[in-house]
Amino acid sequence: MPDPRDQVRRRITGDDAALVDHLLGVILAEIPGYQALDALQLDEVRAQIRWNVGRVLDLWATGTALTDADALRFRGVGAVRARDGRPLSVILRSYRVAARAFMGYVADHFGDALTVKDMADLAQVWLEADDRLADALHEGYQAAEAWISTDRDRALSRLVGDLVLGRHAHEGAFVARLRELGVHLPQRFTVVVLHTPASVEAVLPAMSEPVMHAVIDGTGVVVAAQADAKALRLVLHRRSARCCVLADIGANEAPRWYRLAKACLDRAPADRPVLDRGDAEVIALLAGRTDADPDRAASTVLAPITTGHDHLLETLDALFEAGTAEEVAARLGVHPQTVRYRLRRITAMTGRDPRRPWDLFVLQCARLATR
Template sequence: MSVHHPSADAGRREIRDELLADLEGVTTSIVEAVTAEIPAYTVLAPAQLEEVGAIAAWGTARVLDAWVEGTSLDEADLQRFRGIGAARALDGRPLPVVLRAYRVAGSSVTDLVAARALDRLSVADALALARLWMASIDALSEALYAGHAAATVRISDDRELALGDLLADLVAGRHATRSAIADRSRQLGVRLPEHPLVLVATGGSLAEAGEAAWASCLAQACTTQPSSAPAPPSGLGRLTRVQDGLGLAVLPQVPRGALAAALRARGWSAVALGGHGIDDLPRAFRLAEHALTHAPARAFEARDLLDDADAAALALASGHRDADAARLHRLVLGPLGRHPVLLHSLDVYLATGSASDAATSAGCHPQTMRQRLRRIGELTGRDPRRGWDRFVLELARLSQRD
């Protein structure tokens, strides 16, 4: 929808610039007006109110720019409002409430312009702003409705597809706040673990197998647990998707043995990372995908599933943007922190390459050195006598050298 206005004079530009210079104050006024007028907004979490403020700041700036330039909201703006409408459907906020919030915001901005610059506005300026706000509210209402309706239908008609969309947004970091993700998860009837297992897998047949086979494989792994293993908390959901030939998943913590067996039976290789919070999922997926792409065959021959230490080592070795030397050292050698003798034995073994030579350097019997190497393997989960584990151990050791 186009609204044509005459070119703005310096007066409109000056008023626009003054308001944008105090955009934080303007945004605060808008949010206060919305929460005062609409009870549903008074119960929003702080993070949700921050999101309301961010949208208000963007919308205000766009409308004021259009007022100065004599234009209207463009297709990119309307697409963004469709996305906002879809997000509100996913977090369960009713559309009439959302539309009323935008009307209140529009009135609030108009009042702020009048309060600050009424004596500098011509009748044409004031009418242009009023018409622009009315046209903008009409256009964004249609866009919000379209996005909200499409998301609602998608949730109702294809919950599995909607869950896959949620995972894709988590992977890409497209979620605005933790509370928005919680609302969206609740709408879809899934509860995400606080610290999920992040899984990325590849294999020649994975893309052909498709979403259903990938989800079935993980369901089998999550339900196959040793009788001695504690049951995972009830109600924790799984998010799965096949994207760009890779299997992606966010899972509750499950025994890695069962997971590895289910993947191995299908000929799939995978990286499984744990201990990452919801906010850190984009980084975790980047590290996992990088490890899956760059790990040599011997890494998968040595380990059924590559883990956080493998991914951290590969990131550091290749200069990946998420490389973290301190984290690699902590993941791999943290258990040896109180064992200086074992650390020294590891150093001499890495330097010499054999237990006998290492024993000579350390001044101990070769059998003693072999016992120490076994103990290092028990504590770290890395056997220094295996090529890939030795690489990770040495990289972790070197990463903390002065």
């Protein structure tokens, strides 16, 4: 005679999508913290639910117990959750919520095929498994937390590296690690890439808190809420050093900008010690990178003067074709002093001095990209 427990196990595990979605729905409804998870994190939760359900049903149908390998798996899960910054209390509660929902689901769908003892044994197996796995989860979580707290500087340096090298599966993972390390970085932040790592310590006073830094492949990288470009120029000028300031970027954008900044520092002339996103975008266009975008390059460089400043754009266009203030004035029919005033306005608004060859080149590339 077929074993009813084995039949139930086969029916559930053979098509468990409905049960997994049901348990996830209950967790989301009862635990607000899970509602903030993104799509990738929810897929991880689904996978964990599927494993738990299958393992418990196996133990129940075969009369066996959890193994050391099962406990080791959950110790690893605990360590990962500590690094992600998901609170342990919330994780443990999710297992309790899932247990209650699981037993209700089995009773509703398979109660007629099972005896009272079958249901009692299933509940006992889940509780015993949950007890042992919770201990393993807690051990892994505590061990990871201890490592983080005792070696915070290295953890911060690794976080910077993971950020700019694109090692985070999603922005939520980066935010969670920031939270666990006690770093209150805004959603949009600044990354400064230095041509020589020896300048990292020197530029830290020009960065606003919080500040994290690392040396990656011979390049210095500093991540902070904001950077004082004027202070950076002074520090770097004294050291004959250079950097690229990537302001107002998010975690998902950081790897692309880091690659562009490195290319920019390698190729842009040395007469501009502090490069920025506009320089990097122009370098991307010149290099023919697949992620280059003419409209984005033009907007990044010219945004301050594209609305309500047609006279400044007109002056720039004339400068590209002429060369001197007198020649520009003759083309536009204005006084040379007016041209010089407009050029000073362009410098103040864009941060680029048209009298400098590189700045003029970047302005011209951006202007051409809009046509």
